[in-house]
Amino acid sequence: MRHEKAAAALAAILLAVAAPAAAADYTLNVNTALSVNDPLFRGLESFRDGVAEATGGRLEVRLFPNSQLGPDEDVLEQARAGAPVAVVVDGGRLAVFQNEFGVLGAPYLASGYDGMRRVVTSDLFEEWVEALRAASGHQVLSFNWWQGERHLLTKHPVDGPADLSGVRLRTPGAPVWVETISAMGATPTPMPWGEVYSALQQNVIDAAEAQLPAVVGARLDEVVTHITKTGHINLITGLVTSAAWFDGLPEDVQQALREQALAAGDVASYGTRDALAQIEADLTARGVTIREIDVTPFREATAGVYDKLGYGELRDTLQAIAEAE
Template sequence: MKFAHPIALALAGAAMLAYPALAQDVTISVGFGPVIDTPYGQGHVKWQRLLEEKSGGSMELEIFPSDQLGNGKQMLDQMLLGEPLCYSTDASFFAELGVPDMSIVQAPFLFESWDQAERLFDSDWWASLEDQLAAKGVKVVAHNWRYGERQTLTNVLVEHPADFAGLKIRAPQAAIYVKTFEHLGASPTPMALAEVYTSLQQGVIDGLENPLSVIHGGKYQEAAKFLLIDNHMRTVNLMGCSTALYDSLTPEQQALLSETAREAGAYQNGLLEASNEEVLAQLVAEGVTVTEADFQEFAAAVESFYNDPAFSGWSEGLHQKVLDIMNAE
């Protein structure tokens, strides 16, 4: 797949798949799913400014919201081909590139707090997984972008796990999401975020799952009026680029790319935390009915998830290892 956008390094005469050593100006295209007017979108705007300022204008990001450059799977495929791109999404997508253990961080009802998630992502165990991913062709430059607590918006009232039976729920195109809603009894329907609004209006799907900021930013509440606060996942996104791109940068440029990505991630996290309460109030004001899920009830409903054959590639004892790391004092 080729894009009409200028996704190339700004180096005269550079071929798409053959990167010379870069010593001067660099332009990198960065894609992501949410719309620009969300904390996530504004985090990318912050990153764009930080990188330009700290590099003295020699490094520049071109940002493309709403999956304009392609959805998560398409973007990762492009990275493996060596395209000079950055893309941020959750670990389950990266896991499908050949590091299956990564996907467990997206298991439903795993994290009860952000502290647990941060402890896991900052561990030596996680660093080893990022090394494995780099060997597959994708370099993680930041792992601190909180995508948020994921909630579920539907066009019918959902209060208990049994209420999901037969509902067509939009899910990202990764096994971890598909299996989560299968184990809740729903019919998961993968599609790009850009297609969700129309699909809700036309009855192609009955709902979607995402953080509050993304739900409100996409105006999906105009087509579905029931919000379940279930916190089924606490998602931390990875900011990745092709190793071909990363290795073409000088050490100074590599450090700047990672440093500014992490700083922008922390900025985004602050925006997200501040906006959640406000967004929830806005959704209620727009006629959305809000239901608080019983976390333990839903967690019990998906216990079978950890024995699903789809995750037979996980290392033996992985679930317990993760619990031990994230609960360590």
């Protein structure tokens, strides 16, 4: 009898191990243009694991780096249609739906992560989140995914705006980016991030601008020779999904999604901050010339972007929030 019970117990254990894991009740596919080597991707992995634990496995997050689900704009449209997708996206791309988001990508709004975090966790920002839901059907899970300050990536030294005259410089197509790059002296040339390497290699464009982790992830050190640390845009991004899909989730799952997105955004952002010095050292070792310059001429050249896009008053409000202790 004892042997029979032991055999039965062993059979039950083997059956449990062999059986496939129970399928999740809900699935969220997350798209990012960045590679798995980017510090931000570590945050996405933290988000995936945190959501699984917080929901008891009821919601499965699947990660798709290198824009596997398509360009950011396409995924945003999928979300508007109610698909269970999310995308890591900057405010400029959301400004076409809710104008205030564009100011997050405006030049020299704040420096570093902590100030930007105060902005995107403020009561004012939450008002924008609700307005975006009503305007476009998008749900922001969190917007504290800091990717670093963006710098100029060129094939020649740059000291000031005059050195960018006639330079075809890739940028995202949102108005705030286009106006910023134009004000800096270059000719803005919008194109998807995934096309930048080949465009530089084939001289379709002359230059680009990006944060240091993205330079490594896209191997742009192979096609540019100079990085000029202008820090012209402090890139804060958000994890954005479908409001219709989100509203169909149980309330506790909704709460878990937003809480885990905020926590994972900190993982991503502080991981990025801590990685920057080593990334810069690695790029230098590969032969890229990285230079600090006086950015005052660029600050002065881009100051008018705020008023041109109607963000003048908002800039003062957000800078006060960013600087508050």
